[in-house]
Amino acid sequence: MDLKTHWQKDSWQNSPAAQQVAWPDQELYQGTLGQIVKLPPLVFAGEIRRLKKEIAKAQEGQSFVLQGGDCAEEFARCTAKDIRETLKVILQMAAVLSFAGEKPIIKIGRIAGQYAKPRSSPTEMIEGKEYPSYRGDIVNGPEATDEARRPDANRLLQAYFHAATTLNILRGFTKGGFASLERVHAWNNEFVSQSKEGKSYEKLAQEIDKALAFIKVIGLGDERALQEVDFYTSHEALLLGYESALTRQDSQAGEFFGHWYDCSAHMLWIGDRTRQLDGGHVEFLRGVGNPIGMKIGPKHDLDEIKRIIERLNPTNEPGRMTLITRFGSQKIKDQLPNVLREIKREGFKVLWSCDPMHGNTFVSGKFKTRNFVDILSEIGSFFLINRAEGTVPGGIHFELTGEAVTECIGGADRIEEHQLALNYATSCDPRLNGQQSLDIAFMIAHLLKH
């Protein structure tokens, strides 16, 4: 059977799809999707294809992908300040990685649409009472009340508009001068600047200044390249009704006319819990032309992974597939070598990216947390093992925020388990704060160079 000819933007409905929502008001759900279908796409096909080309270069080791942002974005945090702080820390990390690591950096946010969360259990216990799980702001609210936890289809439309607003300000920041390399100092935020990482960053920013001055003197600077930044968006393609409502055909005359793209974000990824070979998520994603990420955790079946790659990328198109491994700091040592070897042996073109977050989560008291040391260790192993196998360590995937949160333990200011409550702000998984993120960027820069 030629699978491609049978793909339609809603053909996923004929396959079982994990982690979908039982919307209590079906009429409202269908009506809301009907509204989204008519609204403009959030991103353009041309941008999506540009990112795919960029990822193809990273697959060859010519550049490096930095992907990061919240575990779950919240509508209430859709403010200029929150978005700017997240963007700033990613720009800072990218400056460190490109200047100290000597590689162009492709910047992709977990942002402007990262509103849906897969959950291991349909309910959770909060202070002795059982509630339906929080499934991300696109579904229900994080507050511990039955009312807040009831899925509300109005939230789908709210997600669309919050994503649009976020994208709008991101485009303003990245094309309107804020992200200009000449402002590299200004990205250092208040809480980070006094720390050891902040000071190392300042030193590096001074060197960037000198390099820029030199480039200008000799007349080599391309104004646009210095002033503007390409910043891409991504999220987990979880709720297939929402994703397919934003799936559109390229209407520009030319080679790609009529091709389908999921225009909710530039890159979509398929989660570790929803990547069943015959499931709805694989069926949906195989028909859209976006770059696709796939998470691979310790319980994977390598044969299934291979079959999924074949289905998502039957022509072995460069830039299409990013494999994001999230084994944990110990299991990566046993599992990654074989995965790299087998995928390489099959000749699949993929970008290898490391998510050092999701395999290193544990519970301390009432908080989910991660230890900075485990995160560093997984990244270190990722580079080492790729080099040993002759594959390219091409990207990194973080949950982070520019804010001074206390969600992951360790790091330069040595956050301890009893300090987690000081500023534990995430509604889902624990994120690296600005200082911890910058610290890691310096370490990766070192690994990139050696």
Ligand code: PEP
């Ligand atoms: C995530 O990236 O937030 C996530 C849920 O990851 P995974 O699918 O790898 O568990």
Ligand code: CO
């Ligand atoms: Co997460």
